[in-house]
Amino acid sequence: MDLIFQELIHLFLSLLAGSAVYYFYGNRQVFIWALISGFFIDTDHWFDNWMAYGPNFDLAKFFAGDYFAINGTIFVPLHGWEYVIALALLGFGIKKYQPIFYALGLSLFLHLSFDVFSNNAPFEGYSVLHRIFMVLRAY
Numbered sequence: 001m002d003l004i005f006q007e008l009i010h011l012f013l014s015l016l017a018g019s020a021v022y023y024f025y026g027n028r029q030v031f032i033w034a035l036i037s038g039f040f041i042d043t044d045h046w047f048d049n050w051m052a053y054g055p056n057f058d059l060a061k062f063f064a065g066d067y068f069a070i071n072g073t074i075f076v077p078l079h080g081w082e083y084v085i086a087l088a089l090l091g092f093g094i095k096k097y098q099p100i101f102y103a104l105g106l107s108l109f110l111h112l113s114f115d116v117f118s119n120n121a122p123f124e125g126y127s128v129l130h131r132i133f134m135v136l137r138a139y
Helices: 003-025 030-038 040-053 059-064 067-071 081-093 095-118 128-138
Strands: none
Touching: 003 030, 003 095, 030 040, 030 095, 040 059, 040 067, 081 095, 081 128
């Protein structure tokens, strides 16, 4: 699937998550938080790009996405189901910031779910702990 199209879907899903949380809490600020965790989270792909190509940034190479194949693994350190769980627990526990945590968590959940579906990736591939374990197991 084309990267630009994927990003447009991430944008839509982030706005959808923001709308859902806004419906329950009436706080417009949730849209910003939903965009951060559901759309701008893909900035962590820069880490994978850096691991493949070093500090020389080339926009064409970045959008080609070849860095995953070159690295032989996927890092994306901000993509993790564990964060969704942590955000849900924080929202449950800290009522004052509940709309923010729920917007972050729901938007990230939708982002990861779409990534698993669109990339035909295994669920555990988006687990930070699983990726760490796989790296450690390789040594």
